[in-house]
Amino acid sequence: MDHPIVTVLIAMLGGAIRVSTPFMFVALGETLTEKSGRINLGLEGTLVLGAMVAYATSYLSGNPWLGVLAAGGAGVILGGLHGYICKLPKVNDIAVGIAFMSFGTGLAFFFGKPFIQPSAPHLDSIHLGDWTGNPALAQALEVNPLFFVGIGLAIAMAWALKNTKWGLIVRMAGDSAAAAKAMGVSVDLVRFLATAAGGFMAGIGGAFLSLYYPGIWNQGLSSGQGLMAVALVIFARWDPIRCIIAALLFGAAGAIGPSLQAIGITQGYYFFNAAPYILTLVIMILSAGSKGAAREAPGELSITK
């Protein structure tokens, strides 16, 4: 075997690629929603429901990609409901989000019962590392197509928010509802569509969990990943490209705990397992002090008002 540090680095690379995708999709969905001026904390519920729907659809139809699509559809429904309820007067989007978190997970547990035991067809991966001749590296470079879809989506989103009319309208709804109304834009409609689209992405993140990695459906599948991804959006300052970097960093840090134990550093695993959270906190503290940080937050968010 290679040098221990190489082993850990390969594990971190593999972890970044394997674990990051659900964070990526949820964070991108939340970025779009928050850019339009709403917060949807319910994406944890969307992620879990998406995972369940994807697994069930893949099992019943035999086609995992149909499962991915169905998960996105479930996300659209949850996101759309959130978007619709939040436009009613005097409704707080954070409270509705928390309700949707419980609603989504509850719904998934209720309907997901018969699908815990069966094995559904999984998504295939692309083998990018077979030429290396190193089994660990080859495994780390086994990449699911959704990973590339996520990166492509982030680039497209970053470009569209900056350079297209639609992007401008979303940002305007998020930064100043009054200005958007003066321009004749229906702020509620923009936010409704942005929340539904955000739900679509979070649902696909769930499909990755149940159909690729770890590739099962059970009630402990997400264990809070959807919530962490929402937090990553603040960490990434509402920038799709930085969402990708944050998700990769988070995935890599998550691989530190198990891989350190694998090379023989066995003491203190509770501490190393907490590495992703510690890392996030440290970077947040280091970066939050700057004046630029405050400017990047959408002005209409209820947390910044």
Added chain:
Amino acid sequence: MPFNNLSRRTLLKAGAATLASVALPFGIARAQTAVILGIVYVGPKDDFGWNQAHAVSVGTLKALPGITVVEEENVPETDAVSKSMESMINLDGANLILATSFGYYNPFVVDLAKKYPDVQFRHAAPLWNKDKDPANAGSYFPYLNQAHYVDGVAAGLSSKTGKIGFVAAKPIPSVLSNINSVLLGARSVNPAATVQVIVTGDWSLPVREAEATNALVDAGCEVITCHVDSPKVVIQTAEGRGVKTCGHNASQAPLAPTGFITGAEYKWETIYKSYADDIAAGTPLPNFLVGGYNNDMLRNTAYGAGATPEAIKAADAAIEALKGGFKIYTGTLKDNKGNVVVDKDYDNYDPYLDGMGWLLEGVQGSTT
């Protein structure tokens, strides 16, 4: 009973009993021999793990004459379990309640046992205390580490290097004993065998279990086994990486058609059947029932494609030895920090082993 403590169910029960004594004189005679068994699970019955192991055993009881089984799953370790058990007693007439999750015992099982002295309560962890707890409550528990020892024997002979990886949930005595038993089993056939442990930190963390399995495979482990609530992720991930696997809690053989060797399984039906027989015969149930291979409370999963012929032979021999009282922790054994932790031959049920806080030399891992 003070009037303000009279619950709706107590009232209903009193009413029903009055009615029954008037209208159905033979109903009571029938109730004395029939076993109505109520069983409560903490999770889904089909989790490929702990709950499934119980449910499968109860399934074999259903076929026996004179037994009615009432089940409820996903009952949290809260007041909810009291309600489930009470409705089994009052509405279904259960005369034996099996509470299968650790946290059900105190206060829920203890309190209900005091309230319903005619109903027998048994709980699946060695917690019953004869000085403090009601006489109609009790504990039952098989020592799974004996079956993990057999896993170790089979794994040691089914791999070239004897490097075994173990994904562990928490460093508590029952988990540590399973790890140590895998090592001792493997060392009995391959003195160079080692066990490498990765602790995930909780009973069900699917993503980290998958990461841990990948890390163990990357570190060169040829066989992967585990002690987590639902081993589906570990077995599936290891099979995907092309290494062999040993199961835990229930049969995971269908998940690993090429690499499955064998697995450690509880045989709860031995206990459940003996309870049912005792009730049918009118003899009191034992309050404290523990065991292992010597009294038919364990089994190993049928050998899979990953087991070599020598491994099958040696594992079968190990099972026979355990049935005959073979002791696992014997002689002088050091832990992986160099301290002597075993200095004599311990019986497999010795209380000293219940408090195990060490990993043996040959295990790469830590208890903190």
